[in-house]
Amino acid sequence: MAINWFKYSAPTTFYGLAGKMIPWFAFPSAILFAIGLYIGFFVAPIDETQGEFYRIMFIHVPASILSMFLYLVMAGYAALGLIFNTRLSAMMASAIAPTGALFAFISLWTGALWGKPTWGAWWLWDARLTSELILLFLYLGFIALHASIDDPRRADRAAALLAIVGSVNVPIIYFSVRWWNTLHQGSTIKFSGTSMHIAMQHALFTMLAACWLYAIAIVLARVRSIILERERNTTWINELPEVRS
Amino acid sequence: MNLDIWMRENPFTYILCGSYAVALIIFVVEIAMVKHKRKITLQQVRLMRNAGDEK
Numbered sequence: 001m002a003i004n005w006f007k008y009s010a011p012t013t014f015y016g017l018a019g020k021m022i023p024w025f026a027f028p029s030a031i032l033f034a035i036g037l038y039i040g041f042f043v044a045p046i047d048e049t050q051g052e053f054y055r056i057m058f059i060h061v062p063a064s065i066l067s068m069f070l071y072l073v074m075a076g077y078a079a080l081g082l083i084f085n086t087r088l089s090a091m092m093a094s095a096i097a098p099t100g101a102l103f104a105f106i107s108l109w110t111g112a113l114w115g116k117p118t119w120g121a122w123w124l125w126d127a128r129l130t131s132e133l134i135l136l137f138l139y140l141g142f143i144a145l146h147a148s149i150d151d152p153r154r155a156d157r158a159a160a161l162l163a164i165v166g167s168v169n170v171p172i173i174y175f176s177v178r179w180w181n182t183l184h185q186g187s188t189i190k191f192s193g194t195s196m197h198i199a200m201q202h203a204l205f206t207m208l209a210a211c212w213l214y215a216i217a218i219v220l221a222r223v224r225s226i227i228l229e230r231e232r233n234t235t236w237i238n239e240l241p242e243v244r245s
Numbered sequence: 246m247n248l249d250i251w252m253r254e255n256p257f258t259y260i261l262c263g264s265y266a267v268a269l270i271i272f273v274v275e276i277a278m279v280k281h282k283r284k285i286t287l288q289q290v291r292l293m294r295n296a297g298d299e300k
Contacts, residue, residue, distance in 0.1 A: 037265070041257075052256035056264050063268070102271055110264040117252055117259075218275060225283045232290045238297075243290050 008158070011088050011198035011227045018220040021141050025220070029213035036206035044199040053117045058203050060110040062211040065104045067135060068170050070215060075167040078160035090156035090225075091230065093163060094146060095223035099215050102141035108132055117192035119183060127176035128184035131169060152230060 008014050040058040047054040074096040081089035111129065112122045123129065142159050149155035177186045188196055196204075231237045238244075252259040 052258050053262060055260050059264055099275070102275055106264075106271060107265060108269050113259070113263045117249075117256075156248075214272065218279060221279045221283070225279065225286050228283070228286045228290055230291060237290060238294045242287060243294060 004073060007224075009086060011091065011231055013221045015224055015227050015240075016090055018224050022217050022220050025213045025217035029210050029217060032206050032210035032213065036203055036210050038208060040203035044203050045197055050118060053080060053114060056110050058207045060107060060114060061176055061204060062208040063106040063110065064132065066211050066215055067100055067104035067107050067132070068173055070096050070103060071135060071139070071163075071170055072167060074100060074134065075163040078156075078163040080162070081156055082160040087230070089155075090160065091092075091223055092219070093156075094162065095219045095226055097142045097146075098140055098222070099218050101136060101143065103211070103215070104132060104136040104139055122181060124183055126184050127180040127182045128173065131173040131176050131201040134169055135166075135173060138162070142166070 008017055035057060040055055044055070046052060074093045074211060077089045077093040077096065080086055081093060108129070111132075115124070116122050142162055145162055146155045146159040149158055177184055188194055194201065228237060
């Protein structure tokens with residue numbers, strides 16, 4: 001049976017689908033967080049050079065990856081909305097921005113907590129750190145710009161431009177440790193392999209999966225509110241069971 | 246006590262309270278805000294619907 005995927009690009013059909021998908025991402029996310037934290041704190045061995053402080057990476061690395069990837073997804077949706085004038089794309093971009101900003105903040109916050117005992121400083125104007133801070137400002141700029149324009153369609157277009165232009169920062173963050181002589185370490189996990197202990201890898205990938213599922217669940221929940229708000233004058237919204245009750 | 250000495254003597258507390266507890270608070274606040282936003286939006290939509298019915 002062929003599925004018409006374009007059907008779900010309309011807010012009318014996506015609203016219900018998103019509502020059904022949220023528990024499928026939220027509950028596994030909570031379970032994976034618990035498993036990841038258990039492995040990270042009770043199974044993974046102590047690091048030879050960093051001691052216990054390395055355990056911050058189990059939240060720092062997933063938060064950093066999510067902050068970058070969510071920005072690209074947000075910019076992708078914003079571009080789709082700008083090019084094809086699709087309502088749902090712009091709504092998705094608006095729903096992703098706060099979660100991406102929070103992951104960028106967690107990345108910077110946990111990085112500072114790791115930096116103090118390891119480098120001896122909470123903050124350094126290092127290329128990786130500075131470009132991640134710029135990413136947080138780009139997210140905040142997107143949210144602020146969108147909120148400052150009353151007409152939602154105009155707000156979508158203006159914020160989309162910022163998101164697209166700002167996406168150039170993501171490869172800068174990723175490659176900053178290669179392009180410049182930075183204090184921040186490079187990737188420990190590469191396609192060629194890793195020297196990381198297997199338990200550390202399990203904790204890291206479990207936490208990464210948990211953060212992914214959490215991000216999807218919360219974005220879907222937020223986009224449902226955005227759809228409700230934007231489509232409130234339509235008949236299909238007024239016929240929803242939660243509105244009629 | 247100096248913070249540097251304290252964090253070296255209590256690394257687990259420093260890691261748990263400093264990063265994981267803060268991340269948990271952020272997630273809980275985000276979930277609460279999304280739920281609150283949905284509640285408010287639903288109330289507004291119901292009000293508009295009821296106002297439309299009265300007309």
